[in-house]
Amino acid sequence: MKIALRLFVLLITLAGGVYLGKVFFGRSTSIPAPMPNYFKASSSSADSSAMGAGVVTGRTFNIKPGQSIQEAVGKAKPGDLIRIFPGVYHETVYVDKDNISIQGVIDGGEWPVLDGEKKLNDAVLYSGNGVLVENLKITNYKGNGIMGQAGNNYIIRNNWIVGSGVYGIFPQFGKNGLVERNILTGIEDAAIYIGMCDNVDVRFNEVYGNVAGIEIENSRHALVEFNYAHNNTGGILAFLTPGLPIKTCADVIIRNNYVYNNNTKNFGAVGSTVSHIPKGTGVLVMAADDVTIENNIIFGNTNSGITITDYAFAGINHANDPDSDPYPDRLTLLDNFMDNNGTDPIDEVKVLKKATFAKPGLDIIAAGGGNGNCIVNPDRYITIGLSKYASCPPHDTHLVTSYMLDKPVRPRATTDLEKGKMTYYGVCSGCHSYNTRLIGPPVSVIQAMYKGNAKGIYDFITKPTHKRDDYPEMPPQNYLSEETRKAVADFILTVQK
Amino acid sequence: MKQFIFIASFLLLLISGWRYMASDHQPQFATLCSTCPPGFELDDKNRCRLRSLYQMYENKDGNNPGVGGLKTALPAVRDGFTPQQIDLGRYLFFDPVLSADGTVSCASCHQPDKGFSDGLRTSVGITHIPLKRAAPSLWNVAFLKNFFWDARATSLEEQIAGPLYAADEMGTTRDQLLKTLNGIEAYRDLFRQAFPQKANTPIELNEVYTCIAAFEATLISLNSRYDQYAHGYANALNKNEIEGLNIFRSFVARCTECHTPPLFTNQQVAVIGLAEPDHTFDEGAAKTFNDPTLKGAFKVPSLRNAARTAPYTHSGRFEKLEDMIAFYTQGRGHEVPPTEKLRIHWHIWEPHLRHDEIDRIADFISALTDESFKPQIPEAVPSGIKLKKEPLTHSLSLK
Numbered sequence: 064m065k066i067a068l069r070l071f072v073l074l075i076t077l078a079g080g081v082y083l084g085k086v087f088f089g090r091s092t093s094i095p096a097p098m099p100n101y102f103k104a105s106s107s108s109a110d111s112s113a114m115g116a117g118v119v120t121g122r123t124f125n126i127k128p129g130q131s132i133q134e135a136v137g138k139a140k141p142g143d144l145i146r147i148f149p150g151v152y153h154e155t156v157y158v159d160k161d162n163i164s165i166q167g168v169i170d171g172g173e174w175p176v177l178d179g180e181k182k183l184n185d186a187v188l189y190s191g192n193g194v195l196v197e198n199l200k201i202t203n204y205k206g207n208g209i210m211g212q213a214g215n216n217y218i219i220r221n222n223w224i225v226g227s228g229v230y231g232i233f234p235q236f237g238k239n240g241l242v243e244r245n246i247l248t249g250i251e252d253a254a255i256y257i258g259m260c261d262n263v264d265v266r267f268n269e270v271y272g273n274v275a276g277i278e279i280e281n282s283r284h285a286l287v288e289f290n291y292a293h294n295n296t297g298g299i300l301a302f303l304t305p306g307l308p309i310k311t312c313a314d315v316i317i318r319n320n321y322v323y324n325n326n327t328k329n330f331g332a333v334g335s336t337v338s339h340i341p342k343g344t345g346v347l348v349m350a351a352d353d354v355t356i357e358n359n360i361i362f363g364n365t366n367s368g369i370t371i372t373d374y375a376f377a378g379i380n381h382a383n384d385p386d387s388d389p390y391p392d393r394l395t396l397l398d399n400f401m402d403n404n405g406t407d408p409i410d411e412v413k414v415l416k417k418a419t420f421a422k423p424g425l426d427i428i429a430a431g432g433g434n435g436n437c438i439v440n441p442d443r444y445i446t447i448g449l450s451k452y453a454s455c456p457p458h459d460t461h462l463v464t465s466y467m468l469d470k471p472v473r474p475r476a477t478t479d480l481e482k483g484k485m486t487y488y489g490v491c492s493g494c495h496s497y498n499t500r501l502i503g504p505p506v507s508v509i510q511a512m513y514k515g516n517a518k519g520i521y522d523f524i525t526k527p528t529h530k531r532d533d534y535p536e537m538p539p540q541n542y543l544s545e546e547t548r549k550a551v552a553d554f555i556l557t558v559q560k
Numbered sequence: 561m562k563q564f565i566f567i568a569s570f571l572l573l574l575i576s577g578w579r580y581m582a583s584d585h586q587p588q589f590a591t592l593c594s595t596c597p598p599g600f601e602l603d604d605k606n607r608c609r610l611r612s613l614y615q616m617y618e619n620k621d622g623n624n625p626g627v628g629g630l631k632t633a634l635p636a637v638r639d640g641f642t643p644q645q646i647d648l649g650r651y652l653f654f655d656p657v658l659s660a661d662g663t664v665s666c667a668s669c670h671q672p673d674k675g676f677s678d679g680l681r682t683s684v685g686i687t688h689i690p691l692k693r694a695a696p697s698l699w700n701v702a703f704l705k706n707f708f709w710d711a712r713a714t715s716l717e718e719q720i721a722g723p724l725y726a727a728d729e730m731g732t733t734r735d736q737l738l739k740t741l742n743g744i745e746a747y748r749d750l751f752r753q754a755f756p757q758k759a760n761t762p763i764e765l766n767e768v769y770t771c772i773a774a775f776e777a778t779l780i781s782l783n784s785r786y787d788q789y790a791h792g793y794a795n796a797l798n799k800n801e802i803e804g805l806n807i808f809r810s811f812v813a814r815c816t817e818c819h820t821p822p823l824f825t826n827q828q829v830a831v832i833g834l835a836e837p838d839h840t841f842d843e844g845a846a847k848t849f850n851d852p853t854l855k856g857a858f859k860v861p862s863l864r865n866a867a868r869t870a871p872y873t874h875s876g877r878f879e880k881l882e883d884m885i886a887f888y889t890q891g892r893g894h895e896v897p898p899t900e901k902l903r904i905h906w907h908i909w910e911p912h913l914r915h916d917e918i919d920r921i922a923d924f925i926s927a928l929t930d931e932s933f934k935p936q937i938p939e940a941v942p943s944g945i946k947l948k949k950e951p952l953t954h955s956l957s958l959k
Contacts, residue, residue, distance in 0.1 A: 137794065155806055155810075157802075157806055159630055159789070159790075159794070160792070184806070184807060184810035184811070184812040184813070185806070185810045185811065185812075188806060188809060188810070190629035190630040190631065191631075192631075205810075205812050206810040206811035206812040207810070207811045210809075210810075210811060211629075212628060212629035212630075212809060212816065212821075213623055213628030213629030213630070213631065213632045213821075214629065215622055215623060228811065228812075229811045229812075230811055233811070236623050236624065236627060236628040236629060236632070237623060238622055238623040259624075259627075260623075261623065306828055306829075306830065306905065307826070307828070308624075308626070308627045308820065308826040308827060308828060309624060309627070332909050332910075333892060333909070334892050334904060334906055334908065334909060335906050335909070336906050380903055381853075381903055381905075381906060382829075382830075382831050382851075382853045382854045382855075382857055382903040382905070383849075383851050383853045383854060384828075385849050385851070472619070472621055472622045472623075473619070473621065474616075474617070474619060474622070475616060475617065475618055475619040475622075477616045481615075482616065484601065484611055485611050485612060485613050485615050485616060486613060487611070488598075488599060488600060488601045488611030488612075489599060489611045489612040489613050489614075489615075489782070489783070490613065490783055492598040492599060492600075493598045493599070493783065493932035493933050494932070496595060496598075497595065499595075501598075541793075542788040542791070542793035542795070542796050543791070543793070544791075544792060544793075547613075560595070560602060
């Protein structure tokens with residue numbers, strides 16, 4: 064009886080402690096919102112296609128609850144700003160045009176919320192260049208919070224993504240981007256996933272309670288700085304994943320981050336790459352090259368502070384890729400503050416530990432192949448597998464303040480002549496050749512009809528009328544932009560063969 | 561009515577007969593075409609160069625060409641063949657004389673009206689016995705880096721040699737092919753036109769490969785309604801198709817992760833875990849790369865004109881796009897035989913797509929159809945073998 068009473072008291076105390084802990088430190092009830100960050104509208108009306116994200120030169124659409132964000136995107140032109148006022152929206156917003164800014168308005172602590180209700184796939188999809196997405200709270204989507212496909216010059220900032228799908232923020236195939244000041248939690252793969260991108264800064268984000276906090280995958284020139292990655296399964300990752308069309312992951316700086324207690328049980332989907340990450344992983348480098356890890360605080364990650372691995376040890380169980388080098392090469396491990404890591408490692412690591420007679424704990428483990436790697440002051444840490452690591456020459460990365468480009472990626476400057484040519488051969492030639500009859504009349508005949516009258520051709524292709532009984536009516540070509548139609552009309556008059 | 565049909569068919573017969581005789585007397589292939597096919601500009605060195613609106617997105621400072629989103633440049637293209645080589649390639653492509661017994665041409669399995677595939681689960685060659693794998697479409701092969709379902713060839717020329725000399729496909733030999741072509745005066749003349757710098761020497765195999773590759777590399781399909789949308793015309797796709805596009809590129813369905821625009825393939829091999837209809841397991845790219853982790857890996861096919869190329873997969877498993885799409889939502893590895901341990905691609909998971917979502921994806925894939933540059937089938941071929949209107953493989957039904 065006494066024992067039972069004691070147990071009961073103990074339980075009550077524990078429960079009370081957990082409750083109080085939640086009240087004071089808990090995130091489940093009141094997740095802190097990121098600080099809003101407003102941008103200035105530019106007064107210059109530059110060539111919109113070459114603008115960076117967040118330069119507003121056009122109209123502003125104000126969207127209030129009950130209105131459709133997508134409808135505004137449909138109407139918007141490059142350089143326009145779409146402001147979303149507090150309230151709840153159930154939409155997938157897709158932006159397939161350039162230089163659109165989507166900005167949530169946070170008013171008195173009230174956010175605009177995109178709620179997928181666990182029915183919708185993604186909150187925001189974009190393919191345009193120069194897209195900005197900020198100040199949105201995103202929750203309950205099944206796929207991505209914000210996903211970009213081949214949009215360059217992007218800014219994704221100050222969003223608050225909670226329990227929303229597979230990836231929180233996922234720019235893919237984008238060049239020159241900024242992902243900053245976002246807070247993400249409850250994501251079953253990577254909260255911030257930089258996939259096959261170039262020139263990106265990921266900074267001032269807080270990621271916690273995800274399977275992977277920040278993942279740089281098959282990307283080049285990524286600066287991951289001033290992020291707070293805690294209570295994930297793995298904090299910050301740099302991966303070269305095999306089987307993707309981009310075959311390198313290189314020049315990644317992981318600097319000044321706080322990587323703390325990433326000991327959450329892995330809840331990744333079966334078969335996903337991150338499902339193989341052991342809980343308690345602080346920083347993980349798999350097969351990526353030229354990664355610098357500098358001046359981070361890496362603390363309390365129970366498997367290992369920093370894990371460096373090839374495919375084999377990582378056990379990702381993917382098919383091999385003959386074009387993908389499985390080894391991490393030329394890593395630079397500069398000074399980091401590391402403590403209290405590796406207190407409860409996975410069995411594979413325990414086996415390695417036993418073999419080395421090392422003292423308890425584990426800050427850095429390097430397993431598998433890899434060449435040209437170095438470390439500063441290895442004796443500061445408890446390590447396994449660093450015997451092949453050289454001592455780094457005096458070095459730091461302070462000269463790198465950003466990996467973003469000085470100027471936005473400019474689109475190819477296409478002259479009217481080129482545009483006309485691409486359109487004539489790329490589109491028109493399916494039905495028209497110079498002097499033989501295909502589906503439509505020969506170009507030589509058209510030239511005779513419209514001598515010196517490009518405007519006539521422009522008008523006709525925009526809205527064709529049935530002119531000749533011996534040919535079928537031409538479908539309208541108004542899907543080509545006005546500029547393109549003008550260019551091709553001019554070009555048609557110059558074709559000589 | 562019956563009389564009318566009789567008279568009409570008699571007239572048709574008469575016309576076609578007359579045409580056939582006419583072409584017999586004065587073959588239209590006496591002179592090869594001197595202009596480029598649609599999609600190509602003739603440069604001043606008599607080479608055909610690809611022109612496409614996607615070239616507007618070529619930018620050495622921008623992101624990688626070949627894989628990305630809507631406005632992404634194309635991967636490197638095989639162009640620069642002469643109009644004459646392309647035209648001669650067209651004749652070779654359709655000429656059954658290339659096969660051992662003169663019954664099978666390239667076009668038997670790569671039929672223009674079937675998306676340059678053949679509508680069969682797996683193709684048949686001269687032996688009339690179904691082959692191991694299905695005929696892949698040839699649309700946009702000019703952009704591909706590897707060929708065959710198991711990625712075992714790295715050039716069109718290398719690929720072409722495959723079916724030519726496979727005993728159960730076209731079944732010929734190098735010697736027989738050269739002997740046959742050199743024995744046909746029309747071909748000797750046409751090869752001289754296609755390779756004018758050469759003196760009066762016999763036809764060589766690499767010239768045959770070059771011409772067929774030249775023709776195949778002109779099968780460009782980049783003008784679908786999807787492309788109009790990609791270039792900026794928002795109304796090119798209807799509501800269902802846009803919904804389909806958004807499901808297609810979402811991270812629930814994840815189609816776009818492997819079927820990546822603009823070609824709708826990322827040109828990788830992937831293990832998706834398909835069972836074979838006859839329970840023999842096809843190891844796929846494991847053999848090509850001599851790597852057991854690639855067991856069951858196959859090339860990711862382009863989806864352009866996929867609405868024309870049913871049935872789907874390397875073994876023709878699915879007759880409808882919807883069934884193919886549904887495969888991906890029935891569970892990771894649900895078809896893998898218990899005896900096989902496959903390294904299934906990480907993007908294969910359980911997206912729980914609804915029926916209407918599957919339909920929307922199919923709507924979107926159908927909007928990738930563009931056959932505006934479909935080449936003309938020659939009315940006659942230089943060997944004089946009469947082209948069957950219904951090629952050999954048509955007689956074999958799907959089921």
